[in-house]
Amino acid sequence: MSDSVSLSAQVVILAPFVAAILGLLVARNRPAGALISIAGAAVSLVAGAHVLYAIHHGPFSPEVPTVGPLPLGQLKMPLTLLVDELSAIVVVAVAIVGLAVQLFSQWYLHDDDRYGVFVASVSLFLSAMFLVVLSGDLVLTLIGWEVMGWCSYLLIGHNSRKESANKAATKAFLVTRIADLAFVIGLIILASGVSTTSITAVIDGWPDLPAASLTAAFLCLLIGVAGKSAQFPFHDWLPDAMEGPTPASALIHAATMVAAGTFFLARLFPIFVLSDPARLALAMITAVTMVGAAIIAFGQSDLKRMLAYSTLSQIALMLSALAVAPASVGAGPGVLHLLSHAMFKALLFLAIGWLSVLVAGTAAAKMSGGVRYHPQLRLPIAIGLLALAGVPPLVGFVSKESILGAAYDNVTELGSLSGWIVLVSFGVTVVLTAAYCTRAWLVLTHLSPADEAVRRASLAASRTVVDVSLVEIFTEPAPGTVRDSSGTPGQPAAEVEHDHGHAGIFPGARVSIGALAFLSVVGGLIIFTPLVGVEPHLVWGLAASSLLLILVAWLSVRRMAAMNSSGDAADFLGARRIALFDRGFGVDGIYVAVVSPVVRLARIVVTADRDLIDASVRSTVVATRWAGAASERAHTRKPSDYLVWLLLGLLVVGVSGVTLW
């Protein structure tokens, strides 16, 4: 079986990669593009499933070769894949979401002239994510990691005719890239310690090496993870990334890029647990993010952005599991939540995307009552929101409770600060999550007729560039979220022009939503299989109290919603505050504060390059001219003067000759 596992693992990565290249070649041909992209994802799913099956049924070699080791002298770089239970199950989850997204895109983008390019990018994205998941080498991880970032740039900026999409794409890439700089250094430190980039060697070797270096490495890695997983303070790119088409959002925010950080830390969990300072840092980051994002999510006027903030919060949950899980528990709870989040969040995005097509918008006002008019969406969205809120027996409940259990174990076994931090923030987040889920549900099922009057022209006016500096990208408020003076919710630009008319949803897209909904319901059962390696471990007291909290949130949001006519509980906050929420409390300011000095510095550099460095070069020209003019004057053409020179020359030559010889 070992050969077939290796082959399948390679196919998992190669299939979407080949699909991406082929897809680009046939980008103009829509059916071919659809076929190739869907086939790519499907092949990956099959191969992934085979890997998952095979490794539980027989011996296999975990190290799978790729392009061969690189000859780098002292540094060993085997560039192998690492197949084990962890990577196999995540591969399958990613492949499911990927296939669903590809199927859904076929319908969602059926009138987009760049459909072919889009699905090719998605394929490449999937390939990169598979690479991260299957990677047994830090460098391969980095490759997948960054390629995903680049693909996210392409996907978010898919509608490159629209300025806001371009800005969001640029922002997403730059923010994650800057965080990745630290990530690269972290990887270099890890590799340096053991002179190899093999992950197994890193895990085996580091326990014997100085803990300070390990902490340094992980602090660097955490910055990268925070960037990629959109954790505070790098979180702001993700809500803006909603500018991308909904399938892209589903892909980026459900199973792949943002979860890659979780997966990577889970992969390195055996040595991550050795570094308490790094774990504390992660706990604090995630605590801030999970609570903050959940609060902001509640106040969003745009339901898609609300989902984006909920993603931040949920990712923080997964990461917090890694920050607190005792070594005995392992990375299982975090990974479990990764899987469950992949299912229900993909479900939610696709379903909201579907709805947005039907109601032509994603703003809360636009979607108000949407589910009532489109009952076929009632069930999927309900399942998704329930899972998100963590209501039993849906998959969200199972995974969240296992995280809770891990935190509890931490507090009881280790009693560390991070355990407490996570436990408390978890409790707050449960309430808030239930609250915004309830709010969303109430909005979607609101009775009053949808306000069809609000239609704003696209912001994507034709671009007249003078000089777009990087500052500008960050200084303008996120588009489509500004409410005008009448208090009418602004139309988010994302889906405005996306007019599918009443073209019926394609069966493939419908099936994919159905499958995701099914998995969200029964996915929790995975805990009873050996696939994840998590002991069914519910702390009943905590589970009961979290259920209680959910109930309380449900009731209070219902009350709030009932108090205003729009049925939107968030209106309770008032227009001004919601605008503040929509801007994500202005975290953009941090980026501006970072970027504008850089641009100022760049201007100084250009000036210095011209007026200092190059001026010194030019000064030689001036000096030469000046010397030429001076010596021109000296050459008087008088023979008598020349005779004086001659004898002076004799003097110089004589003196220098006699003294210096």
Place this chain on the structure above:
Amino acid sequence: MSQAVVSVNAGLLLPVLAPAAGAAIILVTDVVVQHLRRTHYVIALLSLLVGAAATVAGLGLGRVAGEARRTLCLPDGGQCMYVADSVTSTLQLAALLTAALTLLLSWPDDKLESPGGTAVIVSLVLAATAGATAVAGARDLGTWLVALELATLPTVALVALRGARSAISGAVALLTAALVSFGLLALAAGLWYTATGSGFLTPVAALAMVGDPTRRPILVLAVVVAIAGIGFKLSLVPFHAWTPEAYDGAPLPIAAFLAGVSKIAALAALLVMIRAIAPLGAPPLAAIAIVSAVSMTLGNIMALRQNGVIRLLAWSTVAQAGWVVLPLAAVSSSAVHASGAYLLAYVLATLLAFAVIAALVQIRGAARARDLAQYRGLLGDHPILASALALALLSLAGLPPGILGLVAKVAALRPVVDSELWLLAVIAAFNAVLGVAVYLRWLLVVISTSDPAAKVPAPAVPDGVSPVAATVARVHPATLVAVGFTAVALVVTSLSPQTLVGMLGI
């Protein structure tokens, strides 16, 4: 006076005797048959070629450290007054061929001369050439002084003979400098004699004083005063001031002569002295280093300002003279070879440049041929000449395809580096840059497309006649031969520098 000079090898002396005899024959012929022109040139060229042929045996080609041939020796196996080793023979060959090319260049001009002027000019050229070949072989103070003066005085006359105003001031500048320099050389000879007690400019003589430390400063003084005296002839700063005046004032072929034969004679004289003191194990000569550095720098800086090509070449001579003596700052045998090699490369390239200018004088007239701005579009109008000029300029700049110049630069820098004269080497590097600027400034004009707004009408090239044929038709055959010979020589030596450098021996 009991010892007489016993050995006289006339064959060995032929490089000196042939041009001298040629000069005599021409003067006699002129007395007998007046108004001859072509005959004089033929006689002169023949005598120069005979002399050149006589040098071939002494070249270092294919021989490993060939034994020097000597004559005019003292009887008891003592020292010789004339030594023809590979360096000597090569410099002699170069001087003779350069003189021949100069004559070829002046051939078309001779209609302008007064009747009988041809004989005077040609014989003066031959006389100066004889001086140059003699000084290369001279190993005693007397021959050295006389030969050097023989190489110098006729050039003053040659410059002055044209009688134009500019020629007079050139001649005066040249004359005054020559006179004072000769005075210095005489002093240097006296000091050498005082220091060594010998009239020979040989290592044996120099080594004789090693035991007496008080005489060493006198020897040094002799050397540096000689450098100052020869510096004038080599156009080294600050002894250079006559150069632009004389080049500009003199007829073009004479300027070429000054740039060629005169420089060969001067370097030959300097090399005689340097070789004499080289075995002393002398430390680097700061005097030469200073003079070399200043010459390069000033020459290049001034050349950058010139708008007339002759003056530009004059200043380039000053700069190149700095390069020529650069290796001599390290007093060694390899430095002598390097200096000789650089000189050969410089002379060849400069001659080609002068030959092209001479051809252009015939096509376009003197005024246009001397003005840098008028070279615009030359590549389109006269591709052959422009290509030859480009090759010459690039050789002077030391850039491929002028690989000869490049190799010369390598050779010149090597002794400097070997002696670890880092500062001098770096100054030379900067001057290499300045030099490139000088020659590319000219080349840029040459390869630029001609300005359509220029008032000068395009040369009337009939349709169907290639620019090459048009060029050939309008240039005197002698000039064409000169251009062709130097160009081919430059190409061949660029492909295989060994043919030139190897002459100097190892």
Place this chain on the structure above:
Amino acid sequence: MIHLWLPLLLVCVLAGAGAYGVIARRNAVLVLIGVELILNAANLLFVTTASVRGDQLRTGYVLTLFLITIAAAEMGVALAVILALFRDRGHIDLSEPGS
């Protein structure tokens, strides 16, 4: 060696005077005289050295004769050029810039 002082001093004086003449005089003929002084200094040096050294070849004396001859030839050319200069400009002032 004390007796050498005088001739050598004279050499220096002659050379210095010649150099002064070369530098300070503007008249071309006076400059020529300066050069002659330098040459004579060299001659004196040769003779002095030869008398001390007892050179078998009599180099010093022979060279002195050589120098005198060369100087004569040189003066011939020089005077011709100066004459041409005078014809051309009407003066022989070397401090006038050339054309």
Place this chain on the structure above:
Amino acid sequence: MILLFAALAIPAVAGTALILSGRGSRPLSGGNANMLSLVASLATAAFVLAAVIARPVVDQQWLPSLGIRLQFAVDGISAPLLILTAALSVAVVVHAGSRPPHGGSPATFYGCLQLVELGALATFFARDAIIFYVSFEIVLIPMWVLISRYGDSRDLVARADASGRFVLFTVLGSTLMLIGILALVQASGTASLDALAASRGAGLERHTQIIIAALLLVGLSIKIPVFPLHTWLPPAHTIAPTAGSVMLAAVLLKMGTYGVVRLVIAPLPIGFGALAPAFAILGVAGIIWGGLACLVENDLKRLIAYSSVAHMGFVVLGLSSGTTVGLQAALFANIAHGVVSALLFFLVGGLKERWGSADLATARAALREVSPRLGFALIVGFAASLGLPGLVGFWGEFLAMYSAWNPAPDRPLLLMRVLVVVAVLGAGVAAGYSLRVLRLIWSGDRTTPAHTDARGGEWSVLAVLVCSVLVLGVAPGLVLNSTAKDVAAITAEVSR
């Protein structure tokens, strides 16, 4: 041996013939010149490829008086560069076929390209230090002619300035290098690069090594170019015609770093070790400096020139580390930059011709809208330029940083690590300027003024380069395996 001579003789003869043929009564037409040049380049490429496979050795007397021998050979380090040179020479000719040169006779243009190729090939073939220098100089005049005659003719003063700067800077550099070479040859008694590498500086005093290494490094740094000796590069690139920019960036700059490996690191390990920290500092300064300049530069060609400075900074950093990883990184980054800069300059050169200028401050049609092929190539080019993993630019940068984090024992560890941190910031800046350019010209909704997309020769060249960027990015072993053995030989002493 025939292979080697043929690989050098064909461009030499073809170049000379083309230049001279432009001067006859019936000058060669542009098409014929292109065809002739293409045939010559292809033949050269074939012989180079054969030479790379057969590894012939030539050792002949050339200038015995100065002890210079015609020594040519191929080894693992030079092989990738040779292939790069030969391939790009074909590419520039093909590209010029669909975008012909302006400003003078086409035959001369192609002739100069052939001579540039000759010089570059000879440099990489050379096994004698002096021959290396001679070859190094061969490229100068043809490149100068390319810039000064075929360059951007809108501002003639700027053109003369740019071409002059190029040639003068480079001559200064190469003459300093010559002084260094001569000193090296004198000190170690041989001019053979192989013998020099084998001796590893044995018998040379530390201070001698330092002086020689300093001379060589300063000289070569001008060519690379290393901050602050880079100011000739932006104007030269801005003015040069597309083919000139490509050869300049992709081939000529490589001669500098190649020279550092051959002439400094291999024969003077101790001297280089002493200077490596300073060299690394300048390299990293270049990374930051070039990157920052790109953030606000408004001329696209200048921008790419500055990004070249930044990229070469990574090469310098890798070289300075003194380890096998570092050398491998530098050599790979060399090739990577060759491919990427060639791609970008082909693109930008084509864009400049279409737009009439390379000014970013003017509103242009979005490339993605009007010319998707150019847009695609651009996005791949800049992705590679910002060092995106999986593309060719990544490996050199990452490995260079790794190597500097773990430098050879005689390097100051703390300093090198600080430099890595700074360099990584430079990589961040690279992302900034790359995205800035993409935002300005790739995305957006303008479709006016419309221009044509890449077709024919231009598109095939771009496509091949895009493929190389991908293939080398996915399989860096193609280059690294070639260089590994010889690099190990060089660093064997250093790393211990």
